[in-house]
Amino acid sequence: MILSIKGLSVTYQSDDGLIFAVDDIDLSLQEKETLAIVGESGSGKTQSMLSIIGLLPENAQIKGEAFFNNKLLFNQSNNHAEEFRGNEIGMIFQDPMTSLNPYLTIEEQLGLVLKKHLPDEDHGKIILEALNNVKIPDAASKMNQYPHELSGGMRQRVMIASVLMLKPKILIADEPTTALDVTVQAQILALIKDLKDQIDTSIIFITHDLGVVAGISDRVVVMEKGKIVEEGAPEAIYHAPKHPYTQKLIASIPRVDEKNLHHQDAFPNKSIDADNISMEYRIKKGWWSFDTLKAVRNVSCELGQGEILGVVGESGCGKSTLAKSLATMIYPTKGKLKIFGQEANIGNQSLKKITQKEVQMIFQDPVSSMNPRMNIESILSEPLWTHSPNLDKASVREKVISALDRVGLDSSALFRYPHEFSGGQCQRIVIARALMLKPKVIICDEPVSSLDVSIRKQVLELLLTIRKEINASLLFISHDLSVVRQVCDNVMVMYLGQVVEQANVNELFDSPKHPYTKALIAAVPIPDPNIQKQIELKLMEGDPPSPINLPSGCSFADRCAFKNDQCKSEQILTRVDSSLVACIRAREIN
Amino acid sequence: MITKQSRSIWTEAWGAIKKNARATIAFYVLCFMVVFVVIGPVFSSFAYDFTDWSYLAMPPNFENGHILGTDSLGRDVYVRTLYGGRISLMVGIVSTFVSLFIGVSYGVFSGYMGGKIDGFMMRFIDVMYALPFMFFVILLMVFFGRNIFLIFIAIGAVNWLDMARIVRGQTLALKQKEFVEAAEALGVGALAIMRRHIVPNLLGVVVIYITLTIPQVILVESFLSFLGLGVQEPLTSWGMLVKEGAEDMQSTPWLLIVPAIFLATTLFCFNFLGDGLRDALDPRDRQ
Ligand SMILES: Nc1ncnc2c1ncn2[C@@H]1O[C@H](COP(=O)(O)OP(=O)(O)O)[C@@H](O)[C@H]1O
Ligand code: SF4
Ligand SMILES: [Mg+2]
Numbered sequence: 065m066i067l068s069i070k071g072l073s074v075t076y077q078s079d080d081g082l083i084f085a086v087d088d089i090d091l092s093l094q095e096k097e098t099l100a101i102v103g104e105s106g107s108g109k110t111q112s113m114l115s116i117i118g119l120l121p122e123n124a125q126i127k128g129e130a131f132f133n134n135k136l137l138f139n140q141s142n143n144h145a146e147e148f149r150g151n152e153i154g155m156i157f158q159d160p161m162t163s164l165n166p167y168l169t170i171e172e173q174l175g176l177v178l179k180k181h182l183p184d185e186d187h188g189k190i191i192l193e194a195l196n197n198v199k200i201p202d203a204a205s206k207m208n209q210y211p212h213e214l215s216g217g218m219r220q221r222v223m224i225a226s227v228l229m230l231k232p233k234i235l236i237a238d239e240p241t242t243a244l245d246v247t248v249q250a251q252i253l254a255l256i257k258d259l260k261d262q263i264d265t266s267i268i269f270i271t272h273d274l275g276v277v278a279g280i281s282d283r284v285v286v287m288e289k290g291k292i293v294e295e296g297a298p299e300a301i302y303h304a305p306k307h308p309y310t311q312k313l314i315a316s317i318p319r320v321d322e323k324n325l326h327h328q329d330a331f332p333n334k335s336i337d338a339d340n341i342s343m344e345y346r347i348k349k350g351w352w353s354f355d356t357l358k359a360v361r362n363v364s365c366e367l368g369q370g371e372i373l374g375v376v377g378e379s380g381c382g383k384s385t386l387a388k389s390l391a392t393m394i395y396p397t398k399g400k401l402k403i404f405g406q407e408a409n410i411g412n413q414s415l416k417k418i419t420q421k422e423v424q425m426i427f428q429d430p431v432s433s434m435n436p437r438m439n440i441e442s443i444l445s446e447p448l449w450t451h452s453p454n455l456d457k458a459s460v461r462e463k464v465i466s467a468l469d470r471v472g473l474d475s476s477a478l479f480r481y482p483h484e485f486s487g488g489q490c491q492r493i494v495i496a497r498a499l500m501l502k503p504k505v506i507i508c509d510e511p512v513s514s515l516d517v518s519i520r521k522q523v524l525e526l527l528l529t530i531r532k533e534i535n536a537s538l539l540f541i542s543h544d545l546s547v548v549r550q551v552c553d554n555v556m557v558m559y560l561g562q563v564v565e566q567a568n569v570n571e572l573f574d575s576p577k578h579p580y581t582k583a584l585i586a587a588v589p590i591p592d593p594n595i596q597k598q599i600e601l602k603l604m605e606g607d608p609p610s611p612i613n614l615p616s617g618c619s620f621a622d623r624c625a626f627k628n629d630q631c632k633s634e635q636i637l638t639r640v641d642s643s644l645v646a647c648i649r650a651r652e653i654n
Numbered sequence: 655m656i657t658k659q660s661r662s663i664w665t666e667a668w669g670a671i672k673k674n675a676r677a678t679i680a681f682y683v684l685c686f687m688v689v690f691v692v693i694g695p696v697f698s699s700f701a702y703d704f705t706d707w708s709y710l711a712m713p714p715n716f717e718n719g720h721i722l723g724t725d726s727l728g729r730d731v732y733v734r735t736l737y738g739g740r741i742s743l744m745v746g747i748v749s750t751f752v753s754l755f756i757g758v759s760y761g762v763f764s765g766y767m768g769g770k771i772d773g774f775m776m777r778f779i780d781v782m783y784a785l786p787f788m789f790f791v792i793l794l795m796v797f798f799g800r801n802i803f804l805i806f807i808a809i810g811a812v813n814w815l816d817m818a819r820i821v822r823g824q825t826l827a828l829k830q831k832e833f834v835e836a837a838e839a840l841g842v843g844a845l846a847i848m849r850r851h852i853v854p855n856l857l858g859v860v861v862i863y864i865t866l867t868i869p870q871v872i873l874v875e876s877f878l879s880f881l882g883l884g885v886q887e888p889l890t891s892w893g894m895l896v897k898e899g900a901e902d903m904q905s906t907p908w909l910l911i912v913p914a915i916f917l918a919t920t921l922f923c924f925n926f927l928g929d930g931l932r933d934a935l936d937p938r939d940r941q
Contacts, residue, residue, distance in 0.1 A: 391839050420841030433832040437854035446850075450842050497836075 066233055066266055067093040067116070072128035073290075074111045074120065085111040087290035088128070093234065098260055098267040100277035100298075102313075103287035104516040105487075109270045112287075113236050117153050118145030133233070151181050154227030158239040160219035164211040170195075171207040174226050181230050194229035195222070197262075199255060201606075215607040217248035221255065228263065238270045245378040245543060247604050249276070250587035256280055272516060274317055275546075275589035278302060279596030286310050298593035316521040320546040320588045321595070324569045327553045331368020334402075335505050335537045336390055338365050341399030343385050343561075347612060355612045359385040361561040362399070364637070367505065372531065372538040374552030374569065376545055376584070378608055382561040383541045387507045390539060392419045404504070421451050424498035428510035430490035434482040440493060441478040444468070447500040467496040470533075471526060488519035492526065499530060506531070507539045512547060524551055545588045549573050557581045560608055560619045564635075567643035577645040577654050579624045580604075618647070626653050667861050670931055677930025680923035687920055691739035700730040702737040703888035711906050723908045725898070734890055735913050741891040742917070745805060745875045746868040752810035753867070754860065757817025762848050762856070764818070765825025776822070779815055787812045795883045802885050805878065809871050817867075820859055828852050865928035869921040876917065892917040 074086040086108040093099050101109045114120045116130050116137055129139035132152060137145045149155075157163055165173055174191045182190070188207075195203035198221040211219055220240055227235055237256070241249035257280050260267065269277055277284065277298075284301045286294040286309065294307040305311045343360040360382040367373050367390075375383050388394050389401060392408050392415065401408040404422065406415045427433040434443050444464040448455055455463075465475045471492040482490055491511065498506055511527065512520040524547065531538055542548050548555060548569070555572045557565040557580065565578040576582045583604035590596050606623050609615065618624070618631040626649055635646040640654070647653075671677045699719055700706065706720070706728040714723040714731075722732040764775035791808040798804060828834060828851070837847050876893025878884050884894045892913045899910030 393835075393839055417841065420839065423839075425836060425839050427832045427836065429832060433836050435833045435837075435851050435855070437857070438850070442850075446837065446842065447840055450840055450846075 065092050066095050067091075067130070067132055069112070069116065069130040070128055072112060072115060072126070072130065074108070074115055075125045075127070076123060077125075084108075084290045085124070086115070089287075089290075089292050091285065091292070093266050093268065095233075096260075096264050096266055098256075098269060098280055098282045100281035100284045101268060101270045101287060102272065102274055102277065102284060104272055104313075104518065106289075107287040108290040109287055110238050113155065113238065113268065113270060116145055117149045117155055117236070118143060119149070119155075150177070150232070151230050152232050153234045153236065154230065154232040155236040155238065156220070156223040156227055156240055158242050160216070160223045161211060163223060164219065166211055169208050169210055170214075170222055173211075174222075174229065177226055177230070190229050191225075194225040197228065197259070198222075198225045200225070215248070216244050217251060217607065220244065220252055224252075224255070224259075228259070228265065231263070232265060234266050234268065236268045236270070239272070240269075241276060242271070242273070246545065246587045247378060247584060248607070250589070251605075253280060253589065273589070274302070274313060274517075275591040275596075278589060278591050278593045281593075286313070302591060302593055312518055314591065316518045317591045318521070318524075318546040318550040319590065320549050320573060320585060321590055322549070323574075324549055324552070327569050328371070329553070329568055331371040331537075331553075333369040334366050335369050335404060336365075336367040337402040338363060338390075338396075339400040339402070340364050341389065341396035341401050343382070343389055343394065344397045357612050358561050358614065359611060360389070360396075362636075363556075363558075363561075363563050364399075365556060365563065365566070367537045367539060369504070369537055370531070370535045371554065372540050372552045374548040374555040375539065375541045375558060376543060376548050376555060377558035379543065380608070380611070381558045382611075383558060384509055385561075386558075387425070387509050387539060387541055390505070391423045391425055391507055392416050421501050422503050423505045423507065424501065424503040426491075426494055426498050426506060426508045426511045429514050430487060430494045431482060433494055434490065434497075436482055439479050439481055440468075443482070443493065444497050444500060447497060451501055463500065467499055468493075470499065470530070471496045486519075487515050488523060491515060491519075491523050495523070495526060495530070499534070502534055503536055505537045505539065507541070509541045510543070511540075513542065513544060520547070527551075545573075545585060557584065560611055560614065562619060562635075562646060563637060563644075564620065564646045565643060566637065571642055575641075575643075575654070577640050577643050577650045578620075578647045579626050579653070580620050583623075620647075667931060670933070671927065674930035674933065676926045680926035680930070683919065684923045684927065687739070687916075687923070688743065691736045691743060694736040695733050698730060698733045700733050702733050702890070703729065705729060713906075714908055722912050723906075725909055726902070726906070729888075731908060731912055735892070735895060735916055738890040738892045738895045738913060739916055739920075741802070741885055741889060742872050742875060742893065743868075743920070745802070745809070745891065746872040749806050749809040749813065749871045750864055750867045752806060753812075753814035753817055754864065756810070757814035758821050758853065758856065758860065760814065761818040761821025762825050762852050765822035766829060766844065766848050766852060768826075768829070772822070776819075779818055782815055791878070792881070792883060795878075799886075802889070805875060805885070809874050813867055813871065817863055820863065821856055824856055824859055825852055828855055862928055862932045865924055865931055869924035869928075872917070872921065892920075 069089065069091040072086055072089050073084060076083045076085060089112060103109050111120070115126055120126065126138065130137040132148055136142060137148060171191055175187045178187045178190060191207060192203055195206060200206055200218060200221050206214065214222065241252050244252065253276065256267065269281060271277055281298050284296065284298050285292055286301065286307065288309045294301065294305065294310045301310060302314060305314050340362050341360065342358060342362055345357045345359055346354040347357050349355045363386060365373065375386065377383055389396055392403065395409055403415060403419055406412060408415055441464055444467055445460050448460050448463060468475065468477055473489065473492060485493065508527065512523050515523060527538070528551065540548065540552055552569050554568050556563045557578065559580050565572065565576065565581045572581065573585060576585050604623050609622065617633060618635045621627050621631050630648050635648060637644040637646045640650045671681050706724060709718060709720055709724050710728045711726045712720055712724045714721060720730050722735065724730055760775065764772045794804055794808065834847060834851050837851055875884060875891060876896065879891055879893030880897045885891050895913035896910060896917060899913060903910050
């Protein structure tokens, strides 16, 4: 046993009394074991790990004891945790940018760590080797780059390298893939899986996403409200969960490999019709020169009345830009966009008036999409103030209360402020705000990404019922493919501003045609250890190229496994079976 | 946890003050000071400009009612100090609010409108900064005579520049927030967005600014008084009193000590209060 924790509690004194961040947990870790700690935000995962590397804030009180290799880490009276940090126990965090110094090159950063722990060795050699171990391509040149010049996935690799180069006995990874796109997440998971076999480091993998750890963990611990509620082999946890909380958690995960049974195909009335639209941003290059960034390129799509159209793709692929244009917050620089039958352009201000009322947006982060200094009543009244200024106070309040009621909140919420609500409740309020004007179209930009899994399901169900009630169309933007599969009728896959595949939801997920769609779907972790352990991931390497100065030809070419000489020409959407695919080889490879 | 009460800026500010012992004391002392300069003179039988010929330059004395003494013209120091306090605090508070009003409006407008308007408005501020304001104030005083309104205007005119810059910076940050974007998508007008969404979220900086600017203004007024450009006799201010007291420091020390204590206490308290609030409220420190 390399680590054993007994009776650990971490408490904080607050205005409302003692808060138990961690409440009397016992935990052990074997040599070379990969332990997954799963739980929703605030369940005490990070706090329990910070205690064993001695990084808890000063006002935290620790109870209990912990041993590393039978050596005391801490107990009631002594705390030696700091002495083990780095060389014996290393930790990486969700956002690598916060752990990296933006002013130092990668070599300098890692050099600093080495200087402290291994002052006498050849740093350059160790660093290069460490970077190669985490499969950073062209490591020698990356050494001289600054963190912001690297992609999120590369930064996380650098962090892993910086921990592993000291050859610690334990690597703690706290949500290392949460901030990354699925494809990059899959790369990092594959890396960790490889490392597991090569080095004799035990790994503690903290996550809120049961899917992520299904394939890599030897043992799973489920935490809720500071307590360990269940512990066991992955097979047992995933297939026969015993504790009600684990059962709820497992049941609430949408699965990308299960059919969507309530999707609809035909939508005769069109709300929005985009014909070959492009959107460009001008990026200042020098004093007088501009680069053109093509955020959206030649996109054609239709949104039927009552339809839920999913838009998926890695971050930066143009999803949000497309959404903004549908809300007439920006206008296409090329192509024709028709909203409710009218053409959208700067000249058409009457359409803008209409869309401000009929097209509503729901943003990713519900908390920051509400003014912290406005109470819920004002937040919900604002749409009415703006669009029905003559409504008297009593009827405004009546409408606000009925909107709250519809999203499952009561009138006691009226005079409270956003920060007094949980993330899930906030998203309900934001949904209520979007419903105030009974819009025809609701644009949801990652509406559940910032919510915990168990709350996600409730919010999604709420969205679906509401859509039925008012027969609105939904543009559902998400990078979470499992959610998209369970929610949408039709799906568009975007890559570098282009739609590369478009089909109805089950067609797209069951038989993806474009190589990018294939890779994207394959990268989604499935919350079932039997499946996930077997899958030999066909990994998509690298990151998408910059949308400035795009190469000509198929934009996916430099990451595509099927590329050949035919791919040099520009790809346009063509029909393959019932899908539209932008790949010249689609017929051959399927 | 849904136990906290509403997040009005004032409750938040008060919560911040309460956490800091120094700021709490400073707050109470200031409240007392304001009340005292307003009602304090009632407890004395002398008017601020009354000359008591029988007691010229008297040290503090309880028997004849001049508890803090008289000046060389026989005027009661206790009453004059409180009257001076009224003027000093008023100059401080009124000027601060004048500059606050101008600065916030200007900064919010400039920051929210952005683009060319913003560029132009900020260049204007740069130009204003470059002008030697103290020099103008002195010139104006020389031409138009000593006038308390001139002092308000002059001081306010300098201070709003800082406020406008700070507020513009904050506005630029707020403009990126999703709730502003949401309001824009909804079609809320520019003025309503500024009023409803931007200004209320600036209150943190504003409160800090108020507590740090009032003492600064009081100090500037004292400085002007020291140059002989303060308020007109027989009105007075703490700065004037300190200046007059300093002239005869050896023979009549109480004329210096009494107003100096009042002035220093007030300045200290404002600064303690401002520091306490800044620690707790400054959005730049809060992540
Ligand atoms: N206001 C802007 N100015 C310049 N570039 C932008 C702006 N907004 C978005 N972009 C760029 O446009 C591309 C598409 O962005 P976005 O639509 O936000 O993607 P997604 O929502 O899919 O993550 C990205 O490369 C992004 O950096
Ligand atoms: S066109 Fe060629 S490079 Fe592009 S996706 Fe198809 S096979 Fe790959
Ligand atoms: Mg986005």
